[in-house]
Amino acid sequence: MPTQAPPPLQPHTDQKGPVGPVPPGLERYYGQALAWGPCAPYARTESDRASYANPGLECARLEVPLDYAAPQGQVITIGVLRSPAADQQQKIGSLQLNPGGPGASGMSTAASLAGSLRNSELGERFDLIGFDPRGIGASEPAVRCLTDQERDAKRLDSDADTSPSGVAQTEREERDYAAKCAERTGTQLLANVGTRDVVRDMDVLRSALGDEKLNYLGYSYGTRIGAEYAEQFPGNVRAMVLDGAIDPGQSAIDQLVAQGAGFQRAFDDFAVWCAARQQCSLGHDPKAAVAQFQQITRPLVENPARAGDGRELSYTDASMGAIQALYAPSLWSQLDSGLAELRQGSGRTLLALADSYFSRDQSGRYSNTTDAFDAVHCVDDQRVLDPQQRREADRRYREAAPFLDDGNPPSAARDMCAFWPVPVTGEPTDPEVGALPPTLVISTTGDPATPYDAGVKLAEALHGKLLTYEGTQHTVFLQGITCVDDAGTKYLVDLTVPANGARCESK
Template sequence: MGAAGAALALIVTAGFAPLDEQDLARSFYGQHIDWRPCLSPEELAEAEPVEGDPDWRARLECGTVTVPVDHGDPGGRTIETAVVRHPAQGPADQRRGSLVFNFGGPGRAGVAQFESGPLPVSRRIRDSFDLVSFDPRGVGESAGFTCPEWDAMERPLEEIAGLEPDRVGPDQLRDLERTAHRFTWSCVDEVGTEFLANMGTVNVVRDLDLVRDALGDERLTYVGFSYGTYVGALYAEMFAENTRALVLDGALQNQRGVIADGVEQSEGAQRAWEAFVSYCLEKAPECPFTGAEEAPAEAEALLAGIDADPIVVQNTRIDRHEMLALLRDSLYTERQWESDARLLARIVEGDTQDPFVQAYLGSFVAGQRDDRGATQSAFTAVQCADHARPGGIRAYQEGAQRAARVSPFFGGDEIWSYLPCASWPDTELAPGGLSAPMAPPLLVVGTRADPATPYAWSEELADQLTTATLLTYEGGGHTAYAGGRACVDGVVDAYLLDGVVPATGASCPGEL
């Protein structure tokens, strides 16, 4: 039976498991990680140099922690969770254990993130903690997978790109539904219903507690970005007694269903775009807009011109669809806003062969060549596992209409990408209404003009978690910690190192 027609299973805690299952589950605790260099001498010699710390990669150590696929059936299949660490650099008497990072997604691999270069954290943090991350189940080296039909929806989505959702016709709806179904069942064929049923965050959290134990830490110190905030909040709910300090930066809201969350994300992206336009008009050296009231029409004219005459970069055509994707992605990094404004200004001037334009768009094209299949597969699997989800395509069409109303610049196209959830296998849902009343003080960080996780979600999570305090960054970009913002980094470091919680209403000024 599909997800739409079945009551979704609720979490079953260890307290309700038969005694023999409890004992078997406990057998996964007490593991010791066999650390080894992540990269061989040959791989280190061939790797591109990294800025700031040329020996970073040489110090990285990798290992695994064994976890059950189904924590409710600990005698069944297991997988190896890949773990990476950068040892603390300070004197032994100053070290405080591990600081575990989750970089979001879902679908972001922690091992690859560490291997890409040094984490931009302060010297005190690097001296005091072993910096640690892991690949969540189904991601990267932790039984990562790619659904063979992960790109099945790309063609029908391109055909309706920019089209008002209520103008998508019956044939197009059938095509979307058919290709979404192909995506779903190619995932089932690839890894099976049992694995997909256990891809949800509730099991990532259980895995994380096994990782904490294997690291030798009595309690968890953790930084979660974006989706990682949900991992952290759920950990505080399920394992409060094992929690030391959790930073939840760019809060994700998972309590309202996949469509409702998508609509609210679209609204957040619109607010971030409007913040960018304000920056462009007030501060950018080059800006294509003449005023706040004129900007919507001027932006639409710019996109229409690109659609009529796409820009060719590295044999790739950049049309309206790709430009919107670039702009939405670049809003994630506040320090790119000046370059975005320059890019748009020069396109409006008709100088698409300008070296800056070609180089900037070229970097975007190169980024699109990464392994999107594995990322998209894991992202969809977790989104569908974590959310309540309707089974009929009309609900997604109505959601796309709502998204288009709250985000006139970006439109509602993103909602269609959640359509595979309509036919997703039944999964275990995590408990709702998280409050973690027994957790120690927690720190939520919210960015006022966050394009991916709206600031309102950080406010909501801080209110929801009994012991949480909210720190507001009054600028833009997606997440704020470890991004070179001295005020934010100072407050978060004080919390991680010494448990100092900021005052209620604490904020840091924007830096643009």
């Protein structure tokens, strides 16, 4: 039977807050009314324009202080999208979600999930809430660093030259990038765009939605948001599902190296899968796959490949296209095709994968995902200012992910964060959560981007339960794996956590 479309929602204003504890000086925010209306004006991408036209969705703007240390100062807004619970009489509350990044749109993710969840138990019992974190997507003002043309140009420059002159050139570009971010975004927003402030916005949203306790679903970087919220507001938590965990106590360099090792494991799995096919772009010996990949991609450092429509595939884009495909086995055949094409001199398919990674649409417009990723990263993580430390980090990354080694010596070039115009506001630390209710951490054994061990450590730090998924992909909840979906749903609805050592396997 086809899913019945929800009836169109009418514009209306709700004032359901303040609910729960209200920090001093923030009463106007916690008790604010939300004016709900059509979502079309909030669309920022081609795909959003299609999904936000759903008449069963409604959107509003949440007001929050730009600087929580000065709540009477400048006000900014957070874009919020809601898919109301199908059974309002039996509704448990709202389920806020964040898809990660940092820089990804929670509004877009909620809109894409709304249809499939409509007739599920989650869709019946929760209002599904997607929000765009401050500075991101439809939230205003937005972080913006590069124009579309400048982003295209940056992707063509692979910065592979690691000689002293090459490092100096790379650092000039990184310094210029940081300056453009400051000029086009403003240092005040850049200084207050980190996870520390996002979780405060989430608590304001919790109250304005009328929820005494928070229900939260965080993917990838969204697990860092969840861990930070649990530390700041442990008494305000009802339930948290954290899928694809970041280890909150791990340094940025150690995270990067662990991620490189994760992508290498996913590449090795791809190579085994590919070798079993009748035709494989990397040949039929998985042990030779790294060398074959390097043979195909390294020439791009000096000679980008034609990719159609006047565009070229750089070494950087070939690498990022491969990384994009390694996030999920459903993209492996596209990666195989792209590498086979590249052998013949065409970069079209790998460039399309890289466009997806960088959130570039077919008209050449970018969302601000990459700009926001850099802005959050530069205030959330400790900066590496020592060139020798940078060189050692690059050496470790190449060792962990040899398929991504371009053949040049490790680079001492510092990234844009070394030149960032505002101070760091976060630091790696295991959360101290106090009296936190049981949480559910889901970790995938072959997750390329957030390695399995990080989930184990986060579950321990939060004194929560770990659900292990045996597979090779990045995040898994609500992606059609019945065992995982059932366990996560039961937890969110009934607060029943899985048994110790619970595991699910791929289909």
